[in-house]
Amino acid sequence: MVQVVAKTGNEAMAEAMRQINPDVVAAYPITPATEIVMIFSQFVADGLVNTQYVPVESEHSAMSATIAASAAGARAMTGTSSQGLALMYELLPIASALRLPIVMPEVNRALSGPINIHNDHSDTFAARDFGWIQIFSENSQEAYDNMLQAVRIAEHPKVKLPTMVTTDGFIISHCLEKIEVFEDDVVKNYVGKFPAYTNLLDLKNPVTLGALDLQNYYFEHRRQTAEAMKSAKEIILEVGKDFGKKFGREYGFFEEYKMDDAEMAIVCLGSIAGSAKSVVDEYREKGVKVGLMKIRVYRPFPAEEIASVLERMKAVAVVEKADGLAAKGGPLFDEIRSALYDKKKKPSVIDFIVGLGGREVTHKHLNEIFDELKDLAATGIVKELIQYKGVR
Amino acid sequence: MAQDLGWKELPEGDTLKAGTAAQFHTGDWRSKKPVKDEKTCINCLFCYIYCPDSAVKVQDGKMIGIDYNYCKGCGICESVCPVKPVKAIKMVSER
Amino acid sequence: MATIKELSLQEDRLTGGHRMCPGCGAPVIVRQVLMAVKEPVVIVSATGCLEVSTTIFPYSAWKVPFLHSAFENSAATMSGVEAAYTSLKKQGKIKDEIRFIAFGGDGGTYDIGFQSLSGAMERGHDMLYVCYDNQAYMNTSIQRSGATPRGASTTTEPAGKVKQGKVMTRKDLTECMVAHNIPYAAQSVCGDWRDLTKKVEKAMSIRGPKFINVLQPCQLGWGYPMDKTVELGKTAVDTCFWPLYEVENGKYTISYKPKDKKPLVDFLKPQSRFRHLFKPENAQLLSELQADVDKKWALLQKKAECFGA
Numbered sequence: 001m002v003q004v005v006a007k008t009g010n011e012a013m014a015e016a017m018r019q020i021n022p023d024v025v026a027a028y029p030i031t032p033a034t035e036i037v038m039i040f041s042q043f044v045a046d047g048l049v050n051t052q053y054v055p056v057e058s059e060h061s062a063m064s065a066t067i068a069a070s071a072a073g074a075r076a077m078t079g080t081s082s083q084g085l086a087l088m089y090e091l092l093p094i095a096s097a098l099r100l101p102i103v104m105p106e107v108n109r110a111l112s113g114p115i116n117i118h119n120d121h122s123d124t125f126a127a128r129d130f131g132w133i134q135i136f137s138e139n140s141q142e143a144y145d146n147m148l149q150a151v152r153i154a155e156h157p158k159v160k161l162p163t164m165v166t167t168d169g170f171i172i173s174h175c176l177e178k179i180e181v182f183e184d185d186v187v188k189n190y191v192g193k194f195p196a197y198t199n200l201l202d203l204k205n206p207v208t209l210g211a212l213d214l215q216n217y218y219f220e221h222r223r224q225t226a227e228a229m230k231s232a233k234e235i236i237l238e239v240g241k242d243f244g245k246k247f248g249r250e251y252g253f254f255e256e257y258k259m260d261d262a263e264m265a266i267v268c269l270g271s272i273a274g275s276a277k278s279v280v281d282e283y284r285e286k287g288v289k290v291g292l293m294k295i296r297v298y299r300p301f302p303a304e305e306i307a308s309v310l311e312r313m314k315a316v317a318v319v320e321k322a323d324g325l326a327a328k329g330g331p332l333f334d335e336i337r338s339a340l341y342d343k344k345k346k347p348s349v350i351d352f353i354v355g356l357g358g359r360e361v362t363h364k365h366l367n368e369i370f371d372e373l374k375d376l377a378a379t380g381i382v383k384e385l386i387q388y389k390g391v392r
Numbered sequence: 393m394a395q396d397l398g399w400k401e402l403p404e405g406d407t408l409k410a411g412t413a414a415q416f417h418t419g420d421w422r423s424k425k426p427v428k429d430e431k432t433c434i435n436c437l438f439c440y441i442y443c444p445d446s447a448v449k450v451q452d453g454k455m456i457g458i459d460y461n462y463c464k465g466c467g468i469c470e471s472v473c474p475v476k477p478v479k480a481i482k483m484v485s486e487r
Numbered sequence: 488m489a490t491i492k493e494l495s496l497q498e499d500r501l502t503g504g505h506r507m508c509p510g511c512g513a514p515v516i517v518r519q520v521l522m523a524v525k526e527p528v529v530i531v532s533a534t535g536c537l538e539v540s541t542t543i544f545p546y547s548a549w550k551v552p553f554l555h556s557a558f559e560n561s562a563a564t565m566s567g568v569e570a571a572y573t574s575l576k577k578q579g580k581i582k583d584e585i586r587f588i589a590f591g592g593d594g595g596t597y598d599i600g601f602q603s604l605s606g607a608m609e610r611g612h613d614m615l616y617v618c619y620d621n622q623a624y625m626n627t628s629i630q631r632s633g634a635t636p637r638g639a640s641t642t643t644e645p646a647g648k649v650k651q652g653k654v655m656t657r658k659d660l661t662e663c664m665v666a667h668n669i670p671y672a673a674q675s676v677c678g679d680w681r682d683l684t685k686k687v688e689k690a691m692s693i694r695g696p697k698f699i700n701v702l703q704p705c706q707l708g709w710g711y712p713m714d715k716t717v718e719l720g721k722t723a724v725d726t727c728f729w730p731l732y733e734v735e736n737g738k739y740t741i742s743y744k745p746k747d748k749k750p751l752v753d754f755l756k757p758q759s760r761f762r763h764l765f766k767p768e769n770a771q772l773l774s775e776l777q778a779d780v781d782k783k784w785a786l787l788q789k790k791a792e793c794f795g796a
């Protein structure tokens with residue numbers, strides 16, 4: 001039932017796409033997500049999928065065609081990164097407003113400018129308000145698992161929202177890892193048939209999609225999308241649990257690493273969690289009661305759930321690869337602090353902005369962060385609320 | 393009609409049934425209305441094919457009247473009417 | 488080709504009750520295009536006059552399936568619809584024969600949607616793209632576009648004390664589409680129903696990407712009485728400002744050669760957007776505009792001679 005293979009993040013995501021076998025893929029190459037498109041094109045060329053592949057002339061057209069295909073009753077996918085995602089921004093909220101369950105791999109890469117091809121989370125974070133579910137992956141295995149779950153989540157009748165599954169550019173996208181891949185039939189059964197909630201090609205029930213809403217309807221439609229995002233929380237958990245039952249790896253909103261008796265915590269997303277976990281181990285050996293919370297689901301934001309874990313901490317350090325340029329720390333910091341506001345016991349929360357544009361986050365950086373966290377937990381004194389770590 | 397439905401009742405996803413604009417009447421936009429002369433009309437159907445508002449009614453190849461629910465009174469029908477010397481469609485004041 | 492009576496037998500696929508201006512040419516074009524299609528049809532439209540005025544929630548004037556997503560992407564959007572259709576049909580999930588027509592105004596086609604259109608035409612999707620070309624951004628009150636003719640006054644390139652409206656000559660989009668080597672590209676007009684319906688019929692008989700550029704007089708943006716839309720369309724053709732022609736697999740055919748080519752002023756004079764051109768000091772500009780029309784008409788005839796039947 002399970003095959004163990006060596007796959008990069010991009011290969012793992014392309015493999016998931018082959019097994020999902022979407023009706024339409026419309027995509028445009030962009031570093032570091034290009035390989036997903038290349039590998040998938042080869043699947044098409046070799047007749048391994050039923051997919052109608054549309055090699056569009058831009059990401060804007062990639063998302064336009066994907067939206068249209070989904071609206072036409074097809075299971076439709078695309079994939080992108082950074083500037084490509086930015087070129088799609090206009091269309092992302094249209095996909096969610098039309099309630100189209102598109103699944104899209106997104107390889108996190110720093111937004112220009114200056115132009116840079118390496119990893120941070122500025123691209124995906126900037127797309128947080130568009131009604132897309134956002135799921136982060138720590139490694140190739142998670143990328144593969146998340147892709148499959150994303151189909152179930154997005155297409156659930158209570159959700160019907162587009163979903164992006166992210167990996168970190170180069171760090172995951174190009175890093176070869178050992179992963180477990182399921183048999184094609186297993187995936188086929190797992191994702192099931194595409195439920196075409198919207199079907200432009202249904203000639204017997206002709207519809208108008210994407211009509212103009214004025215003051216009297218826009219609010220109601222937005223309210224519906226807001227509710228769908230709320231409902232998605234329950235479904236994400238349900239799907240994550242079911243995935244665990246079926247395949248042995250359970251997923252939730254976040255992963256707690258040595259959090260049970262922790263007095264302080266690091267909160268992060270994506271690949272950085274790997275190195276941070278090993279630093280947690282080191283500090284644990286030294287008797288420091290530190291744990292780690294790896295956020296998997298950034299949208300919908302599981303504020304309540306995060307807060308009920310973090311309220312037990314004396315101190316929290318948010319470590320994030322993005323800066324909102326808002327003069328008040330990164331986006332994750334903002335949201336974590338806001339989530340804790342209603343709790344009676346609130347830990348001190350500090351922010352570390354790291355790794356922008358692929359800057360390496362070294363062991364030394366993490367040690368410094370952990371030391372500072374330890375001090376904060378002990379003294380309760382915030383020396384500096386927001387810090388840039390690793391910048392000259 | 394879905395008008396004024398709350399978010400819980402409204403169909404999801406900015407979806408509309410086709411052709412619902414038929415229930416919206418634009419006749420009150422008119423200041424002049426086209427009137428057809430039954431006797432001189434030659435049923436060329438130019439008024440039908442050039443009407444922007446799908447307001448010229450045709451049955452079995454014959455022009456049978458104007459749908460004043462939709463007609464905005466632009467006067468294209470009169471303008472394209474080829475009947476001479478007096479056109480078979482005249483625009484007359486609504487007042 | 489179908490007679491007007493035959494065309495009238497099919498139920499209107501665009502209802503009344505839409506909010507286009509009185510005398511607007513765009514719904515005339517849409518109605519005539521849809522009359523000429525016998526098969527089931529699915530429509531995509533770019534954001535613009537046509538789209539906003541025909542789909543004000545909860546009222547849609549489209550009786551056939553219709554999709555709008557954004558301004559610059561109607562061709563890419565149709566690519567996705569057509570790809571879904573092709574995929575589902577291959578898999579046996581759809582049986583119907585469906586035709587695909589995308590509409591865009593000149594802003595959504597010549598300008599912001601040009602890349603999307605070019606890509607879709609190059610990829611060879613089976614669709615007809617119809618540009619309703621009213622030569623400016625009319626929906627947002629008459630801003631200049633790449634389709635605005637030289638000398639026309641628009642709100643973003645108005646005539647003033649030192650400038651006489653648009654400085655540059657308009658983009659020749661039909662020829663751009665010819666250069667894409669698509670099986671069918673044509674120019675038609677709101678004002679010749681026979682020409683337009685015939686071209687749509689022909690386009691529907693061809694598989695692959697098709698493009699028809701339809702000149703659409705706009706009473707608001709061009710500034711003329713609202714009952715003169717059809718007449719002005721005819722004048723555009725009779726002056727050779729807007730020749731009717733088609734290019735089928737590279738073969739040029741002029742659809743209509745006026746017996747007496749009218750002077751360009753016959754087209755310009757009734758429109759307030761050209762009013763300033765009739766000041767004595769603009770006589771030179773006016774003659775340059777006429778020369779430009781003559782040159783292009785001569786070139787088109789040459790093309791029809793060289794690459795004709």
